Amino acid sequence: MADLGVMALLLGLALSAYSAIGVVIGEKIGMAALVVSARRALYMTTVTAIVASGALINAFVQNDFSIAYVADHSNTLMDRAFVWVAFYAGNEGSLLYILLALSVISAISVWFAPKRLARSMPWTIAILAIIQLFYFGVLTFFASPFELLDTVPLDGRGINPLLTHPGMFSHPPLLMGGLISITIPFAFVSGALIAGNYGDDWVDVARVSAIIGWGVLGTGMLLGAWWAYTILGWGGYWAWDPIENVALMPWLVMTAFLHSIMVQKRRGMFRLWNVALLNIAFVLAQLGMFINRGGPVVSVHSFAASTLGAIFLSFMLASLVFAFALFLWRMPQLKSDRAMESFVSREASFLINNFLFLAVMVVTLWGVLFPLFSDLARDVSVSVSAPYFDRVNGPVLLGIVVMMGIGPLLPWRKASARSMKQWFVWPTVVGMIAIGVLIALGVERPVAIFAFGVVAFVATAIGEEWWRGTVGRHRSGDNWALAWWRLVNGNRPRHGGYIVHISILMLALGIIGTNFYQQRTDGALALGESLVIDNYRIEYVDAHDSSRPDRIAQWAEMTIYRIDPDDYKQEISFAKAKGSLGFTLKDSRIRPNDEVIDTIEPWHGFYIDFNMASVRSGISSTVVEDLYVIPRDFLADGRVSLAVSINPLAWWLWASGPFFILGTMVALWPQAAVERRPARKRLIGESEGEI
Amino acid sequence: MAPRLSFAVIEQCALPANPITAILVALLLSVLFALSGCIRESDITLEQRAHQLAGELMCPICDGQTIDGSNAQIAIDMRLKVRDLLDEGSTNAEVKDYFVLRYGQDILAAPERSGFSLLAWIVPVFIVLGGVVIALLSIKSMRRSGLEAQSAGGTSTVVKQKQNDLSDYLAHVDRDLSVGSAIKSDESNKSGDAPSSEKAKS
Numbered sequence: 100m101a102d103l104g105v106m107a108l109l110l111g112l113a114l115s116a117y118s119a120i121g122v123v124i125g126e127k128i129g130m131a132a133l134v135v136s137a138r139r140a141l142y143m144t145t146v147t148a149i150v151a152s153g154a155l156i157n158a159f160v161q162n163d164f165s166i167a168y169v170a171d172h173s174n175t176l177m178d179r180a181f182v183w184v185a186f187y188a189g190n191e192g193s194l195l196y197i198l199l200a201l202s203v204i205s206a207i208s209v210w211f212a213p214k215r216l217a218r219s220m221p222w223t224i225a226i227l228a229i230i231q232l233f234y235f236g237v238l239t240f241f242a243s244p245f246e247l248l249d250t251v252p253l254d255g256r257g258i259n260p261l262l263t264h265p266g267m268f269s270h271p272p273l274l275m276g277g278l279i280s281i282t283i284p285f286a287f288v289s290g291a292l293i294a295g296n297y298g299d300d301w302v303d304v305a306r307v308s309a310i311i312g313w314g315v316l317g318t319g320m321l322l323g324a325w326w327a328y329t330i331l332g333w334g335g336y337w338a339w340d341p342i343e344n345v346a347l348m349p350w351l352v353m354t355a356f357l358h359s360i361m362v363q364k365r366r367g368m369f370r371l372w373n374v375a376l377l378n379i380a381f382v383l384a385q386l387g388m389f390i391n392r393g394g395p396v397v398s399v400h401s402f403a404a405s406t407l408g409a410i411f412l413s414f415m416l417a418s419l420v421f422a423f424a425l426f427l428w429r430m431p432q433l434k435s436d437r438a439m440e441s442f443v444s445r446e447a448s449f450l451i452n453n454f455l456f457l458a459v460m461v462v463t464l465w466g467v468l469f470p471l472f473s474d475l476a477r478d479v480s481v482s483v484s485a486p487y488f489d490r491v492n493g494p495v496l497l498g499i500v501v502m503m504g505i506g507p508l509l510p511w512r513k514a515s516a517r518s519m520k521q522w523f524v525w526p527t528v529v530g531m532i533a534i535g536v537l538i539a540l541g542v543e544r545p546v547a548i549f550a551f552g553v554v555a556f557v558a559t560a561i562g563e564e565w566w567r568g569t570v571g572r573h574r575s576g577d578n579w580a581l582a583w584w585r586l587v588n589g590n591r592p593r594h595g596g597y598i599v600h601i602s603i604l605m606l607a608l609g610i611i612g613t614n615f616y617q618q619r620t621d622g623a624l625a626l627g628e629s630l631v632i633d634n635y636r637i638e639y640v641d642a643h644d645s646s647r648p649d650r651i652a653q654w655a656e657m658t659i660y661r662i663d664p665d666d667y668k669q670e671i672s673f674a675k676a677k678g679s680l681g682f683t684l685k686d687s688r689i690r691p692n693d694e695v696i697d698t699i700e701p702w703h704g705f706y707i708d709f710n711m712a713s714v715r716s717g718i719s720s721t722v723v724e725d726l727y728v729i730p731r732d733f734l735a736d737g738r739v740s741l742a743v744s745i746n747p748l749a750w751w752l753w754a755s756g757p758f759f760i761l762g763t764m765v766a767l768w769p770q771a772a773v774e775r776r777p778a779r780k781r782l783i784g785e786s787e788g789e790i
Numbered sequence: 791m792a793p794r795l796s797f798a799v800i801e802q803c804a805l806p807a808n809p810i811t812a813i814l815v816a817l818l819l820s821v822l823f824a825l826s827g828c829i830r831e832s833d834i835t836l837e838q839r840a841h842q843l844a845g846e847l848m849c850p851i852c853d854g855q856t857i858d859g860s861n862a863q864i865a866i867d868m869r870l871k872v873r874d875l876l877d878e879g880s881t882n883a884e885v886k887d888y889f890v891l892r893y894g895q896d897i898l899a900a901p902e903r904s905g906f907s908l909l910a911w912i913v914p915v916f917i918v919l920g921g922v923v924i925a926l927l928s929i930k931s932m933r934r935s936g937l938e939a940q941s942a943g944g945t946s947t948v949v950k951q952k953q954n955d956l957s958d959y960l961a962h963v964d965r966d967l968s969v970g971s972a973i974k975s976d977e978s979n980k981s982g983d984a985p986s987s988e989k990a991k992s
């Protein structure tokens with residue numbers, strides 16, 4: 100198996116080199132056959148990447164521990180389902196996975212590339228082939244997953260226990276695939292620029308490929324947050340860790356790109372700006388690869404740590420220089436068709452939204468790099484972690500949400516005062532009412548109240564537009580559902596965008612709720628004892644033990660009661676005097692208003708070989724709030740030590756996921772065949788004219 | 791920074807009927823508001839303060855985790871120490887100083903707001919404000935170049951052609967929104983678009 104894998108990688112290396120060189124020479128000397136052959140070579144690299152990946156997966160299935168990577172990341176005890184996870188559990192395998200993803204999407208996008216891009220395709224192929232060449236080279240010379248061991252061990256070391264969770268089947272591949280997929284729009288646009296194709300021919304293909312990568316990356320991050328929340332057992336979902344930040348930064352820039360590309364599509368403006376955004380996103384993705392592979396910053400995500408830092412740093416710098424040089428070279432040709440007409444127009448608001456996204460990105464980059472500056476400038480180490488990023492990015496992210504409400508309501512070109520009044524009255528009124536109601540209800544934290552008001556403002560703005568559009572269509576005869584559906588169908592990019600905006604609002608609700616209103620308490624319970632927090636009582640009912648050869652695993656069975664604080668007046672005032680939120684109860688006497696609402700089974704495992712603890716929290720979730728129980732440890736005296744929190748609105752974080760995916764799909768869905776046919780005819784006409 | 795900002799705002803105010811100014815000012819104010827807004831230590835219980843502090847102290851032996859999120863023994867001990875110090879009546883700042891003295895600056899999850907580390911906090915403000923100012927200035931310059939082109943002999947034929955193409959799209963938008971009146975009043979100053987609005991109405 101190892102030989103097959105090595106041979107496939109070598110063949111891929113040769114093919115991608117041939118493809119890159121052949122396509123450039125063929126284009127330069129006008130030899131069409133060579134260009135075609137080079138293009139086919141690019142398809143063949145996909146085959147070699149698939150064969151190499153298949154060889155590695157097969158080695159895992161066969162428990163071939165003569166291969167170092169297999170011995171390091173699996174053992175005979177491992178559930179066979181986790182072979183797919185073990186495939187990318189370490190540095191070498193994840194690089195092979197990235198190459199696999201890159202080569203497959205390269206082949207698909209080259210195959211389906213529109214005909215009108217024929218002139219720039221050779222350069223696009225060259226860029227794709229060079230990036231593949233880099234990965235084939237790294238896998239062949241520096242990080243081969245097929246390295247053999249001198250002595251074959253009887254059993255492997257086993258998979259990292261933190262990865263044995265269903266979320267791991269999709270989170271890492273989506274994240275890595277999403278990051279590398281930024282290559283595709285970058286290659287199309289750079290190819291067009293090199294070929295001197297300055298028109299808007301590349302807009303659709305760049306937009307579609309960018310949305311796919313962006314959606315995949317966003318889904319990957321959300322799944323990662325969900326995984327952290329349910330398994331990592333620290334009660335959070337986003338830590339502003341360097342590795343998280345380097346995935347977030349290109350996603351932010353791509354988000355900006357997806358908005359401003361619509362201005363180019365509709366208005367022929369922002370060409371220069373869109374090219375710049377794509378270049379930045381691509382370079383940031385390379386920065387992400389570098390920091391992932393043994394970069395200079397500490398992170399909790401050290402699954403793929405390696406010594407490849409210097410190689411990836413060089414590749415990142417090379418792509419930076421290439422992108423920048425190409426940009427400067429072609430800058431004079433990238434003119435807008437028309438000028439901005441007003442500050443109060445959709446294109447102006449999109450530009451401001453773009454700058455806010457970039458601001459969050461640059462600030463995050465500044466935070467990631469500041470420890471390095473501090474070390475270099477004055478030899479003092481500092482840490483830059485969540486409290487910093489929450490503080491500096493929170494207000495700007497809120498500003499982006501505000502723009503999310505304003506931008507779409509403004510018409511292109513210029514808004515009149517009258518239409519502004521017509522469109523903004525309701526959202527502003529509802530936002531104000533929301534703030535007023537929250538204050539009247541005695542909700543604390545002014546910043547959060549303001550943020551809720553903003554969410555209400557944006558939600559009303561979207562609702563208003565859907566309402567007016569649907570009412571109009573309803574009047575002309577459609578029933579309500581059909582009217583709304585026709586409205587969405589009539590302009591999918593726009594209304595798909597609104598669905599994504601709704602998912603962002605749901606995410607914002609969860610973020611505001613958990614960041615501003617979380618309540619926490621700690622305690623240790625013996626069997627039969629209870630912990631009370633707010634209006635919950637958590638009773639420790641039973642303990643179980645499910646130890647296996649590789650781990651000591653214990654889980655606690657707990658019953659959750661909703662209580663009436665009046666029944667517990669004495670204890671609550673006593674706890675308050677001590678400065679605590681919660682308290683433990685020795686007796687489990689059920690009081691009059693106690694009501695069983697849920698049973699949870701938090702789990703705590705210790706993996707002997709890895710000297711690593713793993714925790715699965717017990718979560719009792721409702722739309723309003725989650726009761727979140729982390730078993731920190733099972734103590735020697737039989738008690739279990741718990742960290743308990745109430746996470747308001749956490750449910751909305753995960754509910755946003757389906758809407759995010761749905762909105763992305765709607766925005767992406769091709770226009771109906773009837774509308775498309777004449778366009779295609781026109782395209783063919785155009786490309787024939789060019790030839 | 792201040793003069794540049796006021797310049798942008800004054801420029802905006804000079805333009806008639808420009809509600810986005812108010813929105814932008816509100817946005818900037820809310821940024822400042824949020825940056826300054828935090829709850830007082832006396833408002834919350836000791837336990838809440840202990841958790842808050844635990845989220846602001848790094849675990850010395852873990853990679854990039856706070857003691858709040860870590861189950862390492864040293865993190866458990868540090869959490870207990872935080873609670874002890876608070877019970878003794880220490881302020882948040884005193885608790886942080888206690889740990890900085892023993893573990894160094896990097897025990898803090900966010901850099902201090904003094905000395906060299908103040909840079910970490912100030913630079914983002916400049917980045918954000920600078921970004922917004924650049925955006926406004928570039929819109930302004932894009933507007934000016936448009937006005938110059940118009941006064942220099944009207945729009946070119948290419949642009950005219952494209953504007954005709956756009957009428958289809960605008961008609962589409964009108965149909966989407968079904969608010970012919972609102973949109974029409976917007977676009978009625980553009981003679982080329984009037985027919986499209988009519989179409990949407992019929």
